[in-house]
Amino acid sequence: MTALTVLADDQFGAPMPDELFNLPxxxxxxxxxxxxxxxxxxxxxxxxxxCWAAFANPKIVPRGVxxxxxxxxxxxxxxxxxxFLGKDADRWMGLLLSVFFLVLIWNVMGVIPLAQFPVxxxxxxxxxxxxxxxxxxxYLGVKHQGAGGYFKNMMFPPGLPKPIYLLLxxxxxxxxxxxxxxxxxxxxxxxxxAGHMLLAFFSMVGFWFLFEKLTPMGAGVGVIGVVxxxxxxxFEMFIQFLQAFLFAMLAAMYIGGSLHPEH
Numbered sequence: 001m002t003a004l005t006v007l008a009d010d011q012f013g014a015p016m017p018d019e020l021f022n023l024p025x026x027x028x029x030x031x032x033x034x035x036x037x038x039x040x041x042x043x044x045x046x047x048x049x050x051c052w053a054a055f056a057n058p059k060i061v062p063r064g065v066x067x068x069x070x071x072x073x074x075x076x077x078x079x080x081x082x083x084f085l086g087k088d089a090d091r092w093m094g095l096l097l098s099v100f101f102l103v104l105i106w107n108v109m110g111v112i113p114l115a116q117f118p119v120x121x122x123x124x125x126x127x128x129x130x131x132x133x134x135x136x137x138x139y140l141g142v143k144h145q146g147a148g149g150y151f152k153n154m155m156f157p158p159g160l161p162k163p164i165y166l167l168l169x170x171x172x173x174x175x176x177x178x179x180x181x182x183x184x185x186x187x188x189x190x191x192x193x194a195g196h197m198l199l200a201f202f203s204m205v206g207f208w209f210l211f212e213k214l215t216p217m218g219a220g221v222g223v224i225g226v227v228x229x230x231x232x233x234x235f236e237m238f239i240q241f242l243q244a245f246l247f248a249m250l251a252a253m254y255i256g257g258s259l260h261p262e263h
Contacts (some may be wrong), residue, residue, distance in 0.1 A: 043109065109241060202226075
């Protein structure tokens with residue numbers, strides 16, 4: 001721990017980024033089993049349980065959990081799958097619906113009491129999920145277009161003057177093979193990381209000036225901290241939904257690009 005970290009902890013009691021995201025093991029001696037891992041496992045169980053309760057024994061007139069799940073299904077089908085997959089949308093609804101709900105619950109964990117940690121703010125989780133989607137994308141591209149056809153369509157879009165390909169081909173290769181999966185993961189991670197930091201900061205300001213160091217002047221700052229925490233929590237919930245939508249949409253776009261290279 002650096003002198004600056006010690007100074008910040010001693011004077012203000014504020015959690016440092018290292019304390020917010022590098023959490024100790026839940027079970028002593030099991031270093032990998034931390035709070036983010038527990039929440040990720042719990043999120044998977046919740047998605048499976050939710051889908052099982054909704055679709056294991058569906059009713060003609062949906063009620064309760066099935067009704068909520070069908071609204072989610074129609075949203076993913078109409079806003080995510082069909083625009084990019086067309087007639088193949090129904091084949092991939094299971095994957096896309098699972099990805100959407102999983103990422104959404106990962107994110108919502110950041111505002112649930114006691115949990116209060118967005119799983120996607122640990123880069124390992126969105127990275128593994130994005131890599132899985134990308135491996136599937138390459139596999140489908142090679143399967144449906146052939147290895148040569150897949151890389152040709154990726155690097156040499158038709159209809160352009162041939163000299164342009166000298167510049168365009170390496171850019172397309174870099175964009176599709178490296179930048180695309182990187183940004184797919186980092187976009188989700190960065191938004192959840194930043195949101196968690198902001199909520200932690202303003203909630204700490206409110207707690208510190210209202211409970212730890214209450215003064216007439218500090219009380220106003222503390223109230224501002226509480227109000228900002230409430231406002232940012234609402235905004236963060238919108239961002240959590242938006243990032244789940246974008247992650248699933250990009251997954252559909254990548255899969256659709258491999259199945260239908262002409263688009």
